[in-house]
Amino acid sequence: MEPLFRIGRHRVWRIEEWGGKFAPPQDLFAEHDEQTFAGEAAAFTPDYLRDGELYAFLQSWLIDADGVRILVDTGAGNGKDRPHIPVFGQLDTDFLARFGETGVKPDEIDIVVCTHLHIDHVGWNTRWDGEDWIPTFPNARYLFPAIDREVWDPAGSHYAAMLGRDVNANVFEDSVKSVLDDGLVELVKNGFEVGPGITMRDAPGHTPGHMVLDVRSESDSALFTRDVLHHPMQVIRPNSNSIYCENRAVAAGTRRRIVAEAASQGARIVPAHFGGTHSVFVRQTDQGFRPVKG
Secondary structure, eight states: OOOSSTTTTEEEEEEEEEEEEEOOOOBBTOOHHHHHHHHHHHHHHHTTEEEEEEEEEEEEEEEETTTEEEEEEOOSSSSOOOOOEEEEEEEOOHHHHHHHTTTTOOOGOOOEEEESOOTTTSSSEEEEESSEEEEESSOOEEEEEEHHHHHTTTTSSSSGGEEEEETTHHHHHIIIHHHHHHOOOEEEEETEEETEEEEEOOSSSSSTTTTEEEETTTTEEEEEEEOOOTTTHHHTTTOBBBOSSSSHHHHHHHHHHHHHHHHHOEEEEEESSSSSSSSEEEETTTEEEEEEOO
């Protein structure tokens, strides 16, 4: 499989886990504006909208950065019990076969970056071996935001206050705890350097510890924004949050900052769930910001 794009010297592959209709826009956007969305619907169809429902993907990204293999987020995983979001429960996808098409084996991954510890970003951290959940990428160093490790632990003091605790049921136990127990995890904070020109930066709001991966090489840059953006409508209306954002005011501020930064720097934005070309650039106009196909 050829890389989907490059960031300077770095090659980047997209690994699809799942794609399909997810929800009507009014069910995802907390501040949904029907009139504004309708005005953009034709441009969103069919890449991001089909039959009145948002069309989205679960997908991971593999970066080969001068021989260091970095996997960004790990989707929902197979065979996991997800009682409060069944669309991602008990999946049986060919994710690992698609992963293999990159020419890289799971045991050849050096670093797994989990930008936040939500259900659809940590699932393939582990796989079921018939007896237990074991690391899918056994030789990797798993990087978790320190804040999210604290707030999503059901045994911790913050968990009861998390709005998404029901949606995230079982996630810590089957996709986070085992790699922690195996000593594979490094807990990171703002500004952590994954490698030369590759930095994890705080981007809170969607979750308290949500981070973006900032990748720069030669004259190119990309922001792996993950769930700062779920849909290109949020480039146009950055104040529009998903219902899964823990702190909507903070999330909107983060989104405005990231979108403006991408526009000013010419950086590619790589969200978690975009369809179409799966990444976008941002153009600033007199009316605001517009997504441009990657």
